[in-house]
Amino acid sequence: MTEDEARAWLKAQFDVPRETWDRLKRYVAILLSAMDEQNLIAESTRPHIWARHIVDSAQLLLLARDAGDGEWVDLGSGAGLPGIVVACLSERPVVMIETRRKRIDFLNDVIAQLGLRHARVFGGRVESAAPMHAAVISARAYAPLPKLFASALHLSDKNSLWVLPKGRNAQNELEAARPAWQGMFHVEPSVTDAESAIIVAQAVMPTGKKKGRS
Numbered sequence: 605m606t607e608d609e610a611r612a613w614l615k616a617q618f619d620v621p622r623e624t625w626d627r628l629k630r631y632v633a634i635l636l637s638a639m640d641e642q643n644l645i646a647e648s649t650r651p652h653i654w655a656r657h658i659v660d661s662a663q664l665l666l667l668a669r670d671a672g673d674g675e676w677v678d679l680g681s682g683a684g685l686p687g688i689v690v691a692c693l694s695e696r697p698v699v700m701i702e703t704r705r706k707r708i709d710f711l712n713d714v715i716a717q718l719g720l721r722h723a724r725v726f727g728g729r730v731e732s733a734a735p736m737h738a739a740v741i742s743a744r745a746y747a748p749l750p751k752l753f754a755s756a757l758h759l760s761d762k763n764s765l766w767v768l769p770k771g772r773n774a775q776n777e778l779e780a781a782r783p784a785w786q787g788m789f790h791v792e793p794s795v796t797d798a799e800s801a802i803i804v805a806q807a808v809m810p811t812g813k814k815k816g817r818s
């Protein structure tokens with residue numbers, strides 16, 4: 605997907621009013637300029653930021669269309685991927701969880717500059733966030749599945765929809781997690797890379813447990 609194709613995809617998939625479009629463009633500009641001070645995205649992806657990061661994040665919204673009302677919780681948000689992109693493209697409240705100080709400051713700065721009043725940052729470890737009933741949980745390049753589920757189970761209930769971009773190893777990672785984790789799982793192809801996939805899960809709980817949090 606070229607950068608032009610990425611922007612065209614966004615326009616085709618989302619009703620992108622001018623204000624939203626401006627926000628996305630400002631986010632990209634802020635992110636690129638902050639790259640002088642901290643490594644927020646891989647240097648090699650800088651020329652492909654719309655395809656590799658913005659569309660890659662935005663596609664999760666399509667997979668979460670049927671989620672119930674409530675907060676979208678993004679684990680290990682880093683530069684705000686996908687959390688900031690989700691907050692730009694939807695009105696759902698977004699909580700980004702990030703532990704590194706410079707990244708927390710960056711995220712709060714982006715929220716303020718873009719006026720994203722429905723987004724907030726929890727600055728700390730996922731494991732130490734207060735229990736929640738998230739409607740959607742995303743995690744991009746955060747942790748392998750077993751650690752991901754174990755660290756964030758207290759943020760979920762049986763209705764929470766997990767949308768987890770997992771690159772080219774998604775199916776294998778899912779099979780490896782199966783003995784310890786049960787739920788309804790399926791794997792969706794990524795629009796940005798034909799060989800990458802996104803794990804979508806619901807009612808996730810450790811195997812052997814009969815009931816999740818309701």
Ligand SMILES: C[S@@+](CC[C@H](N)C(=O)[O-])C[C@H]1O[C@@H](n2cnc3c(N)ncnc32)[C@H](O)[C@@H]1O
Nearest residue numbers: 680681682685702703704728729730744745746
């Ligand atoms: C590889 S980066 C990915 C960032 C972003 N999601 C992306 O796709 O570009 C992983 C991020 O997760 C954060 N992180 C790792 N473990 C964490 C934890 N237990 N709690 C909160 N944040 C964590 C790191 O500080 C880092 O910013």
